[in-house]
Amino acid sequence: MNIQELTIELLPGEYWWGGRASDGRRMPFGDSFFSVDLASNLGGNQGCPLLISSKGRYIWSEEPFSFQFGQNRLKVTGGEGQLLSGEGRETLRGAYSYVSSTFFPPDPSIPEELLFTAPQYNLWIELLYEPTQEKVLQYAREVLAHGMPPGVIMIDDNWHEPYGSWTFHSGRFPDPGRMVRELHDMGFQVMLWVCPFVSPDSLTFRKLDRTGILLKDRNGMTAIRKWWNGYSAVLDCTNPEAVKWIHEQLDALQRDYGIDGFKLDAGDPEYYEPDDLSYVPATTRNGHCEAWAKVGLNYRLNEYRACWKLAGQPLVQRLKDKNSEWEGNGLDTLIPDGLAQGLLGYAYICPDMIGGGQYESFSADRLDPELFVRYAQCSALFPMMQFSAAPWHVLDEQHLRYCVEAAGLHARFGPEILELAKHAARTGEPIVRHMAYEFPGEGMETVQDQFMLGSSLLVAPVITKGARTRTVKFPAGTWIGDDGSVATGPAVEQIDVPLGRLPWYRKK
Structure with missing residues (x-):
């Protein structure tokens, strides 16, 4: 491996941003100590092999690198990718504009417009692992009954048979086509949650294991990886046949039921190993994360939480799951992490679910109504805002009214936000x-x-x-x-x- 090192003395008053969106609260980087290896962990969110400074300097590589700030200097260590550095762009905006146009120029298209012009409704916190057809329809009816605008509604985990079997569970969703038609009639568009995992004791696994599109470990055996829902095989999305297969499953859902798009979850680098035997050999885990993200480029209505590179592409990038708390991994992180997303080249950003999306920390009987309202307000003038826990179930009339007002404010600014999204597609500039x-x-x-x-x-x-x-x-x-x-x-x-x-x- 060709190891490269670069040491830069910081200029007086110089600040830096970059690396991982999840480090937003630690930015800007400067003289205080901070160290991270982009090849080992992306912190559950987006990453980009980029550092930019308020004095118009930048560092870029096509591959992940590690970096360390301290003692008034920046030290960068690269692996396979060449470290590129430059200066003379004068300002943060100047540095960003140069690296955007040079290394990740914007795609001229944007994600689905409704994502920007109306609130989104993710059913995760409300339904967890027990979504049903009637519960989905009832949530949508209650959105409208409480004066909130219809938008994209996301049916989260467990709408399906075993992982990788992307067909509706017949017991929970007896007539999904009728459900989708009713949601469309109410003004909603419909997203389904999917992931790159395949349950190893399923019929789908037995079929796919013979095709060679599942990831192999270093011994040539089908890799079984632990993730938050157990142990599963993983699609090798560096293999065009694996991408073709998952596209066929998703396209069938659109064709047969009218599904509008997909929330493509997981894909985090830590579910892969550098020595996995993938179709395209990889020396770091990040390439698998990038390959899974590319799957979503076929769908205008999409959402990702974990992503490597692909800045400038028409992919929605949500902040990682936040806790239902004021400080720590809660409301205090939305703005700094969102600012970091923008400076990494991800323009089409969404805060986490209002009130917090980390269900272990979310409890209706311990909910702070003031926190819920401030979450909604903080999200309202982001490019997107996303409800999950139904505010009419967990709030009194006064606090509910403030959340409805926040949703209405986002819809009122929707045309302006949409124009900023189109501007981002032309110029690469952040929206936030x-x-x-x-x-x-x-x-x-x-x-x-x-x-x-x-x-x-x-x-x-x-x-x-x-x-x-x-x-x-x-x-x-x-x-x-x-x-x-x-x-x-x-x-x-x-x-x-x-x-x-x-x-x-x-x-x-």
């Missing part, structure tokens, strides 16, 4: 942008609790329990608030944030 991206030289590099939606809308959600005031850092210019207030920057102002308010400001 770091303050330092839009306003270089104004001391915005360490701001993590507000963001820009496009170039003119400053959004400052509340992410602190009990807060009824917060500070907002305004760049130069005149800013008109959602409440009619006017702020003139540069300035730092304390504003009132009652529970029903999501503060946003339009640059005049």
